[in-house]
Amino acid sequence: MEPSKAYSYRVISDIRLERLGLFHVETWIQGNSYFSSIFLEKKPITKGKESAPKIINDELYYIKTESSAKLIAQGIYGEPREVLEMGKIMKFDKHEKGILVLGEEVVKEKDAPFVTRKRKYRFDGRGLLRSRTSLYLLERDKFRKVLGGDFDVTDFATNGKRVVVATSEPDDEMNIQSVFELDVNNGDTKRLAGEGLVSSLAMNLRGDVVYIGHNRGKTPWAVKEVIFPEEGKSYMCGKTCGSYVLTDVFDGSKDRVVYVNDEVISMGQEGGSTNLFRIVDGKVERMTSGNHVVRFFDYDGVSLAYSVTTPEKPSLLYHEEGVYDPNPELKGFSPVEVKSEIQGWGIITGEGNPTILFIHGGPHMAYGYSYFTEFQFFASQGFNVLYANPAGSQGYGEEFARRCVGNWGGEDMRQLLQFLNDAKKQFNLSGKFGVTGGSYGGFMTNWIVTQTDVFSAAVSERSISNLVSMCGTSDIGFWFNAVESGIEDPWTEESIEKLTKMSPIYYVKRVKTPIMLIHGEDDFRCPVEQAEQFHVALRSNNVESVLVRYPGEGHEHARKGKPENMVHRLSKKLEWFEEHLKKGDSSTS
Template identity: 65%
Template sequence: MDPKEAYNIRAISEVKLEPRGLIHGETWIKDNNYLTTIYLNGKPLLEGKVSLPRFHGDDLYYVRNDGSASLMVQSAYGEPRVAAELGKILKYERHVKGLLILGEDLLDKQSAIAPFSTEKMKYRFDGRGLLRTRTSLYLLKDRELTKMLGGDFDVTDFSTNGKRVVVSTTQPDDDLGLNGLYELDVDNGEMWRIDRKEGIISAISVNEGGEVVYLGHDKGKNPWAVKEVILPERGERYQCGNTCGSSVLTDVFDGAKERLIYHDDEIITLGQVGGEVNLYRIADGKVEKITQGNHVIRLFDYNGSLAYSFTTPEKPSLLFHDGIYDPNPHVKGLTPVKVNSKIEGWGIITGDNPTILFIHGGPHMAYGYSYFVEFQFFASNGFNVIYANPTGSQGYGEEFAKGCVGDWGGKDMRELLDFVNDARRQFNLSKKIGVTGGSYGGFMTNWIETHTDVFSAAVSERGISNLVSMCGTSDIGFWFNAVEAGVEDPWSREGMDKLMRMSPIYYVDNAKTPIMFIHGEEDYRCPIEQAEQFHVALRSRGVESKLVRYQGDGHEHARKGKPDNMVHRLNLKLEWFRSHL
């Protein structure tokens, strides 16, 4: 399999149940672009850079993304017209006053390159760049667009039953990204707080009767906190599986985001247990798991009937609605086998061949029963692929997720090394082994580089080498690094000392393993300076090191970066591991 073939897949990227039937979207790659076809009951409606299709009466609404975001209206017989134009459109819903739209202002060319000043710690964000505009709530009425709620903060979500409007924003602490839940009066712009504690709100839903529910937690700046389904006005909260929502990763480019649906008296959302993600129903005070299987559900909709997309280790993207539809009948990945180890993990075993250990990011994300283009690519090219969920991974309870805090590279690394030994014994593997990972997985790859010579080659992507410098350059590093290290003040001498001693670059004299760094130049989560300084430090000590930079790519370069760069990246990694393993 070559890289272009590996990415020759179609991903279910829209699932919406309408009175007319099921709308679904399929996204694929062509000429270095992501394109989408929208279908109604299996028949194509639209094609191009389009998203968010919805019917309002006889009119089809959708978003056209081509430099800017245009909300388009297609009547049954006329030509499509532009109803509103913004820099981004993330969501829209019908209200009695008009159409509520969540999006960002459209900047003119001069504003986009004008000098930028700030007094905030969070002034740029991965995938957005400098925060010249913020996410706001708009009202489209009689073809006139009015900003209803906006400022030097983000409106992160909203929901309405057509009358009541509930929003989540970062007003409680925009620098930390902590959310509050508010009711908004569309007539006069007045707001009042609904919840009492700050936390993270991933999604909101208001049912037909105006009751509100949200998915998230109210535990402040705790990245390891499990998410719950919370009804703040009832004082009720529920957990689906080991955490609500999904932290299971895939590199399939479906654009899935967390959501929940409040339909009549039923709440539908995702729940995760280890590496599997299923749908749950909350009704009459009880939580019921309504799908079963070793898979990861990605998108869903519910209006009394159910439709959802899901992925399996063998299949990139499947759609369920009155049966299962497979947009990729030509794709059948190799099936992973559970590894007998203390932590949950899997192996795609091709024989007594070289092996690559993959380490996930987060650290509070997880691997599981999802398709990975990269795993199948390396397996098809004669490598064994092994991957696991060490302490810190989400899906095994909050204590397990918190277990790596203040101890990055401690228990988690020991578990991974034991996992490698367990896999080698179980499958009788005797050849060389390599290691790779991205983000926190890049940190772990760098840490392994300076703490063991078990591996014959490494590839560190969008990784972390210096937790101190990252505090001043990352969009979230100034607080995230501190809480993950168990440090109160990252700029105190004690704080800097602990962060430095948790940094791979502090131990650079121990490094021997050949390593390649892959980084997007517009990565603001783990900025490219992290790779730059480690590469220079290693070269100064005669360690084989290669730095690869991708212009125009951010932190998501391996999951939804520029397609040509993703193909180039897989070729590079294959050449590196072939030559060293």
């Protein structure tokens, strides 16, 4: 497989059951752009960059995204007409007064001076926060803001009359959210739920409310539940509701909860699998099963439609016992589960082939039964691929997810190295070993080469090298680094000392492993200065290091960056690992 062919597949998203039938969206890469079309009963009805189909007043409404976002309406036999234009449109729905729209206004002066008093003044993928996500109402020809301010409205739900919203108003700097009832006439709000995380919000036709999230404040390791805020009840689907299982397919999946009559449908994760669960009559029932990861779904009270990703297939659509595959010619390598104290997998191409250990980000995310373009690409190039879920990963209960807090690089690293040894014995691996990871996985890649020389080469992406400087440069570092390190205030002498000793840069003198650092220059989550520091320190100590920078790319550059950059990234990683793992001993420079 050539790097330019690695992303030659289609992915399914935006599944919607309407009276006209089953809608879904397919997205693909063409040249250096993403394209998407809306399908009805598996046949395309638009072509361009359309998404989010929904029937309102007997017309098909959808979002068309190019340099801006446009809400389009189209009758069955009519021509498309533009309803409104915004900078971004995240969601829309029918209300008795018109159409509710969640979005951001167009920023007209992007290069103007920017002044702030807040710690959260920029955000990865959004840049400087010159505009905020607000809720708007389109009433005939009148378009007005219903709720907005110096915070984000992150979701809303309505039955056509009642409206509830999730906002970051409780503590926007920490991105803590709550659920509020909203009066669309005057913008007044009434709190319905406590402070924590709201990842998806829904309402049935009676006006009952449900959401996925937690009420635990700034606790990134907390499991998510399905919460009925006005009933004081919550339910668990699997080991955590929603899904934390990673993939690098570009479908843009997010958590979703559906509330129809008395039934609530939610995704739930168990280990490396994500399936659908139904909550009815106070009981949680499994609706699907299998070693796969559900990405999108819809349920209308009778019919269920959902898409999954598997290790071998980027995207499959299930509906009424039928399966639709937009990539019938594609069949990836199948992984084998590794026998170790943690759950992990191996794609084994040959006992004597070089092996790459992949480390996921988060740290409270997970690998699992999903398609990974990168895994398949390196397997096609004759590498063995290993990946696992060490302490800190979600899908194994909250106690397991919290076990890395305050000790990044402790038990999590020990388990990864043990997993590597177990895989080596199980598959009789005799080739050289490399290591790679992004975000927290980039931290662990940087860290692990300061603690062991077992790896002959490393590639560290959007990484962390200095937890102290990151507190002042990351969009979330000032609070995330603190709670993950088990401290309250990162600016005390004791805290700075702990953060320093938890940082790979502190041990840089120990590094002997050749390392490539890959980073987006507009990454505000793990800023590029993290790679710059490590690269300069390594080169100053005569360790072979290469820094690859991508202008204009953020933290998601490896999953949904510019296609030509994603191809270039795979090419550079391949060159590095082939040079150091396949061509004999490496040398420092």
